[in-house]
Amino acid sequence: MDRLDAVQGLLFGAAVGDALGVPAEFAPREALKKNPVTDFTGGGVHNQPPGTFSDDASLLFCLAEALIQGFDTGIMGKNFVKWMGEGYWAAAGTVFDIGGATLRAIRAIAQGVEPELAGGAGENDNGNGSLMRIAPLVFYSYNKPARERFDAARKVSSLTHRHIRSVIACFYYLEFMSRAFEGKALKDIYADLKTSLPLALTPLIDPAELAAFDRLLKDDIASLPETAIQSGGYAVHTLEAALWCVLTTAGYKDAVLKAVNLGGDADTAGCVAGALAGLYYGYPAIPRAWVQGILKRDEIAGLGRRLYKAFFHKP
Numbered sequence: 001m002d003r004l005d006a007v008q009g010l011l012f013g014a015a016v017g018d019a020l021g022v023p024a025e026f027a028p029r030e031a032l033k034k035n036p037v038t039d040f041t042g043g044g045v046h047n048q049p050p051g052t053f054s055d056d057a058s059l060l061f062c063l064a065e066a067l068i069q070g071f072d073t074g075i076m077g078k079n080f081v082k083w084m085g086e087g088y089w090a091a092a093g094t095v096f097d098i099g100g101a102t103l104r105a106i107r108a109i110a111q112g113v114e115p116e117l118a119g120g121a122g123e124n125d126n127g128n129g130s131l132m133r134i135a136p137l138v139f140y141s142y143n144k145p146a147r148e149r150f151d152a153a154r155k156v157s158s159l160t161h162r163h164i165r166s167v168i169a170c171f172y173y174l175e176f177m178s179r180a181f182e183g184k185a186l187k188d189i190y191a192d193l194k195t196s197l198p199l200a201l202t203p204l205i206d207p208a209e210l211a212a213f214d215r216l217l218k219d220d221i222a223s224l225p226e227t228a229i230q231s232g233g234y235a236v237h238t239l240e241a242a243l244w245c246v247l248t249t250a251g252y253k254d255a256v257l258k259a260v261n262l263g264g265d266a267d268t269a270g271c272v273a274g275a276l277a278g279l280y281y282g283y284p285a286i287p288r289a290w291v292q293g294i295l296k297r298d299e300i301a302g303l304g305r306r307l308y309k310a311f312f313h314k315p
């Protein structure tokens, strides 16, 4: 796989999955069974125009912009504050959706709190708000040692979500993506992580924390029926849902449509599944009409080129 296609696939994959899900956010799954999302539409609770991505992809782009300048959580925090205050990387220039934990953390950063200490650290602070935006970190960390990969995931998650469970969810997702970036088959990656992830984490965390991930690490998530997959705002559920969608489909389009039609936190499921599927299948696999129809299309393409240049095309 061409690396530029993987970078552009991740960015467009996330934004398109997010935008497909925006009109379906909070929709009950039963309603989507009768009237499934198949394309960009307007309407829904946010009543945005078709092709509008939300906080998920905006913050993911803010992270990508920061990473181009080096690994600096201060720059990441500044970009998040600029997004919330000025609509930086907002699809149409204004912020129309923000999670509670993310709002509190970005306010804290704006007030001078150290970015790596800004996120909530309680067990109830494990919404999917750091998982939804963590994807571009894979290009920074994929070829680094495990301890550095974990440390990077911990720091970047902590800007908004500092509890170890959110950090592990981000780390698991990034480990999956780094192997996908190397071109390994999805099913092999999933099987490999069942042993390699606990091995990598055992010296770094309290292994009891891994219990929350038993359905991924000990069961076979892909064999579960849809009724067993939850799609609310809990980070572990979003991670499970995204992997379930990607592991039970064979292309970008089917994976993201499956994710957003789970309903609930549909845009975030779409974004998390979409970034992974976009990276794995590559930019050319994303339907042209969706790439054409996404807001800020040219800016996203430019960001992808700069991100690629920063990590893979050093002079």
Ligand SMILES: [Mg+2]
Pocket (backbone or CB within 6 Å): 054, 055, 056, 097, 267, 268
């Ligand atoms: Mg959103």
